[in-house]
Structure formats: C-alpha cells, structure tokens
Amino acid sequence: MELATKISNLVGIIAGIITTSALLPQAIKIYRTKSARDISLAMFIFLAVGVTLWLIYGILIKEVPVIAANFFSLLLIMAIIAMKIRYR
Amino acid sequence: MELATKISNLVGIIAGIITTSALLPQAIKIYRTKSARDISLAMFIFLAVGVTLWLIYGILIKEVPVIAANFFSLLLIMAIIAMKIRYR
Numbered sequence: 001m002e003l004a005t006k007i008s009n010l011v012g013i014i015a016g017i018i019t020t021s022a023l024l025p026q027a028i029k030i031y032r033t034k035s036a037r038d039i040s041l042a043m044f045i046f047l048a049v050g051v052t053l054w055l056i057y058g059i060l061i062k063e064v065p066v067i068a069a070n071f072f073s074l075l076l077i078m079a080i081i082a083m084k085i086r087y088r
Numbered sequence: 089m090e091l092a093t094k095i096s097n098l099v100g101i102i103a104g105i106i107t108t109s110a111l112l113p114q115a116i117k118i119y120r121t122k123s124a125r126d127i128s129l130a131m132f133i134f135l136a137v138g139v140t141l142w143l144i145y146g147i148l149i150k151e152v153p154v155i156a157a158n159f160f161s162l163l164l165i166m167a168i169i170a171m172k173i174r175y176r
Contacts, residue, residue: 008148015145018138025130038126042113050106057103060096061151 009065016069023076027083036084044084048077097153104157111164115171124172132172136165 001009030036051070058066089097118124139158146154 004148008145011141011148012145015138015141018134018141020138022131022134022138025134026128029128029131030126033126035126038118038121038123040114040117043110043117046106046110046113050103050108050110053099053103053106057096057100057153060092060099063149065145 009063012063012065013068016065020069020072020076023073023080027076027080030080030083030087034087036087039080039084041081041084044077044081048074048081051077097151100151100153101156104153108157108160108164111161111168115164115168118168118171118175122175124168124175127168127172129169129172132165132169136162136169139165 026039030039051074055067055070055074058064058070114127118127139162143155143158143162146152146158
C-alpha cells in the first residue's frame with residue numbers, strides 16, 4: 001500500500017470513529033432524560049437516508065473507512081429515531 | 089471519466105446533499121424555538137472535529153463529494169454549536 005493511501009486511510013478511520021462516536025452522547029442523553037423535544041426528527045430521517053447513500057458510495061469507491069463509519073452511524077441513527085418517536 | 093466513477097460520484101453528491109441538508113431542520117428548529125436543552129453539545133463538538141477530518145480525508149483522496157459535503161456540514165454544525173451555547 002502506498003504511503004499516501006495509508007495516511008488517507010488513517011485520517012478516514014479516525015474521522016469515522018469520531019463522527020460515529022458523536023452520535024453516542026446524543027443517544028445516551030435522550031435515553032437518560034427520556035426527552036427528545038428539541039431533537040429534529042427530520043434531521044435524523046435525512047441522516048438515515050444520507051448515511052445509507054454514503055454507505056453505498058463507500059462500497060462503490062471501495063473505501064473501508066467510509067463503509068465502516070457509515071454502517072455504525074446508521075445503527076446509532078436508527079436508535080435515536082426510535083427513541084425520538086417513543087419519548088417525543 | 090469512467091462510468092463507475094461517474095456513478096460513485098453521483099451517489100456521493102446525493103449522499104452529501106442529504107446529510108448536509110439534515111443539519112438544516114435541526115438548526116431551524118433551535119432558531120425558532122430558542123431551545124436546545126435536549127441537544128447534546130458533545131455530539132456537535134465531536135461532529136465538528138470529525139467532519140473537519142473527513143474534509144481533510146476528502147482532500148487527500150481527491151473526492152469532490154466528500155470535500156463539498158463536509159465543508160457545508162461544518163458551517164451548519166458551527167451554527168448549531170453557537171445556538172446551543174446561546175440558548176442552552
């Protein structure tokens with residue numbers, strides 16, 4: 001593997017870990033407070049659709065960081081949508 | 089440009105438009121209600137850092153959809169962070 005590819009993969013993997021992790025404190029906050037009034041349902045539905053497309057894009061360009069980050073993001077987005085619908 | 093590249097670029101551009109647009113209803117919701125109690129500040133700070141890294145990743149792999157989507161996302165994330173700090 002070329003050095004440039006190694007570096008971009010590393011940056012992508014770190015970026016993926018951070019953006020996917022970003023969803024965790026939000027999911028935890030809703031779970032703890034049982035409140036999601038200020039959360040935009042539209043935001044998370046858009047995110048679910050968009051992240052699914054990013055996942056397809058990652059598969060098309062064969063970039064593992066893009067695939068992995070978007071797969072785990074999608075799971076957390078689904079959990080947040082479920083809680084938003086449940087707790088309002 | 090190869091057909092496969094054209095298709096992946098198109099998917100990436102649509103994905104970018106949707107995930108970036110996702111931030112808009114959240115930003116509008118906070119602006120209108122002047123309330124951001126249920127929003128996780130940690131989520132948006134993580135997102136800002138992660139999206140900055142995705143932007144660098146996009147520049148490294150020279151993928152315009154990744155660069156454009158993350159640039160505009162970063163602007164909206166900054167606006168949401170500013171409102172979260174202001175309105176709490």
